[in-house]
Amino acid sequence: MTNATAFSFIDSHAHLNLLPEGYESDKTLLRAMDLGLEALVNVGTDIERSRESIELARKFGNVFATVGLHPGEAHHWSDELETELDRLASSEKVVAIGETGLDFAWPEPSREIQLEALSGQIRIAVKHDLPLVIHARDAFTDLFRILKNSPLPSRPGVFHCFTGDLDAAKKALDLGFYLSFSGIITFKNAGELRDVIASVPIDRILVETDCPYLAPVPHRGKTNEPAFIPDTLSVLVEKTALPGDLVSRTILKNTKDLFKIP
Numbered sequence: 001m002t003n004a005t006a007f008s009f010i011d012s013h014a015h016l017n018l019l020p021e022g023y024e025s026d027k028t029l030l031r032a033m034d035l036g037l038e039a040l041v042n043v044g045t046d047i048e049r050s051r052e053s054i055e056l057a058r059k060f061g062n063v064f065a066t067v068g069l070h071p072g073e074a075h076h077w078s079d080e081l082e083t084e085l086d087r088l089a090s091s092e093k094v095v096a097i098g099e100t101g102l103d104f105a106w107p108e109p110s111r112e113i114q115l116e117a118l119s120g121q122i123r124i125a126v127k128h129d130l131p132l133v134i135h136a137r138d139a140f141t142d143l144f145r146i147l148k149n150s151p152l153p154s155r156p157g158v159f160h161c162f163t164g165d166l167d168a169a170k171k172a173l174d175l176g177f178y179l180s181f182s183g184i185i186t187f188k189n190a191g192e193l194r195d196v197i198a199s200v201p202i203d204r205i206l207v208e209t210d211c212p213y214l215a216p217v218p219h220r221g222k223t224n225e226p227a228f229i230p231d232t233l234s235v236l237v238e239k240t241a242l243p244g245d246l247v248s249r250t251i252l253k254n255t256k257d258l259f260k261i262p
């Protein structure tokens with residue numbers, strides 16, 4: 001692995017509001033800004049976490065928010081929740097709907113309710129023409145079936161923390177989605193995933209922490225934070241086999257284009 005880079009980056013998927021005590025948002029942001037953080041997208045996972053994301057975006061100029069219901073929370077889906085998400089989607093600095101998607105790794109919430117919550121959030125995304133932040137786990141077949149048969153926003157969105165194979169990558173790219181890579185690509189046992197990176201055009205790649213989860217090597221096991229992005233970015237540079245400044249500049253531009261970050 002190459003040394004951590006000094007390139008500018010955007011954390012395209014973070015949960016600053018889920019960091020444990022001792023990780024004040026201002027200090028956490030500053031630590032990352034020292035290493036090149038330009039902006040951060042704070043992702044909602046339920047109504048309360050979505051409100052917290054909007055609050056963080058109000059407080060910090062370089063933080064942007066998404067509002068959505070995580071597939072693991074899909075049992076909370078209701079008409080009232082849809083109305084409230086729809087309302088929150090109009091808030092200032094909301095740049096996407098999600099995270100939504102399908103996660104069939106666990107038996108609950110049921111597939112039916114996850115599909116309903118996903119369809120509802122696609123409707124909201126189309127209505128506001130905001131991209132989707134998609135969480136996908138053990139569910140690519142159903143996910144691609146839904147996405148193929150739904151109207152999508154003009155910038156369809158991103159598969160966050162992408163861990164699929166080459167076939168899933170191609171299908172997501174064909175639908176116009178970006179693929180965002182997390183610290184998982186630095187893990188020793190992620191060789192197959194690292195090989196997928198080489199087949200993804202660099203103008204479709206994003207980078208994220210998904211903090212506080214998934215700290216990259218050499219921080220594995222610790223609380224993840226945006227200051228660890230350079231370690232993930234190094235692996236992306238290595239796998240694309242292109243100059244580091246070109247890769248990082250392109251990833252930065254991709255993220256700004258997708259979320260319309262100035």
Ligand SMILES: [Zn+2]
Pocket residue numbers: 099135160161
């Ligand atoms: Zn997720």
Ligand SMILES: [Zn+2]
Pocket residue numbers: 013015043099210
């Ligand atoms: Zn997440």
